[in-house]
Amino acid sequence: MSVFDKFRSLLNSVGENSKLLEDQNTAHIAVDGQVLLSEQSIPGVSIEIEQQTDLTIASITVASYTQVLNPVHLCFSMFQPIGRQNFRVHIILQPYAKVSFISHGLFTTVDTAKHIMDKTIEIGEGASLSFTDSHFHSQSGGIKVLSSAKIKVAKHGYYFSNFALTTGHVGKLKLDYSVEAEEHAVVELTSRIFGHANDTISMSEKVCLNGRFSHSVIKSRVALEGQATAVITGITEGCAEGARGHMDCLEIIKDKAVGQSIPVVKVSHPLAKVTHEAAIGTIDNKQLETLIVHGLSPEQATDLIVLGILR
């Protein structure tokens, strides 16, 4: 079986349809390790790839006023059990473009490896980007994911990101996102992570509400078991009239896991407002008992509650 066939099979196994890689109307990049397997631009979405020895650089531009019907897919795998993947992507949405991206981190066969993802994103005036980043890991716990992003959202722009790592063992995750929002921009950052065994999670998400009436929400949902640890840092700065930010962190811990939430709120304009809420602890007893009186065992009830917050 060729690497590309294995790649297709892996994509199907996580619930995606690998036929998207042949679809003439779907822009995509598929990379295994540092090897580019496939890429496709479509009208309105231009993709340029530059490959260096240990780095792949992609530039993706979505033309003004383009509404891209099918999500752009960024697919990453590492079939070698030991390896390193270094990917840098620069995404530009020209004014009033609208597009969604789905990024798949397919690391289900990895033993010891490092995946480095460095994103810079520029969202033009009135443009809209939805970026879903789903990781599927092996049970080895030997993968390190270092993901950083610097995002600028111009006035009336919209940025939604959804990071999910709920399948397999996290390994070590270091996620560092920073967003600057201009006038009337809207930013939503959501993350859902399930840590097991000795997984280590460090996540920092920062939003600077620089523009008037810019809005943001940072929502983190983390479940931890075994001896997993998580430090979730949410930072929101309200710097302009009418800026509104909210951070919401929920961590459920079991066994000897340790969860930590660090909210940082900075407001430098009297008409800006930033709020935060955090809850870390075991499963809520009332939720648990409610499900038990509906016939579930305590274990089934716990699983359903955890599944719910990570959904």
Add this chain to the structure above:
Amino acid sequence: MKPLLEIRQITFTADNKSVLDNLNLIVQEGEIHALIGTNGTGKSTLARLIMGCEGYHANSGEIIFDQKQINKYSIQKRAALGISMVWQEPAYFEGISVRDYLHLNNQGNLAECLESVGLNADDYLLRMLDKTMSGGERKRIELASMLALRPRLCILDEPVSGIDLLSINNIISVIKQIQQQGSTVLLISHREEIASIADRASLLCGGKVVLTGTPEKVIRSYKSRSCNICDGHECNYVSI
């Protein structure tokens, strides 16, 4: 009729304060039994004791369900016997849809259960049971879940709290429907119009059941603000 639930001489203290004091209560199989009392008389505490919620275990006395003493039974085991409960303020759940929730161990048609509580199935089955739902909507979903679950004993703690006045008749008909489906209902309420639908009622005062009888008789005593029956100095009625 035979007793489905018997509470015998139950005493419960919390923070060194007596909440229930040698309380006795019999709920007959198939009836709607209303438990009436002012705020703080221990109605919700009794509900949690019957259900076996964490932190609610009687200091003394017996809880008999279907002729079995269940004092030491876990909440899970009590649920397996057919005891279920709707909390006064139901829990919210992220990421769990109404459909998922009603599917839990249910025996009824989900859409019909929702329609019975005045909710359109097309609008609600895919809704999440999270904070986007109002208290009234959440309470209706709980009642729908009881229609779907068909427990042997259904404890309803203040089932109309959070429900708008115009919909109270709908909730009353749902409670009757739960009974018609074969469930015995222990209906906890301090509202006269709700208690009046019961087959029998009991008045709780000073941690004791001080009167059991027809709803009319019990409500009359409740409204008179003087139970004249209990001998405790903590009587909720004479102190008002």
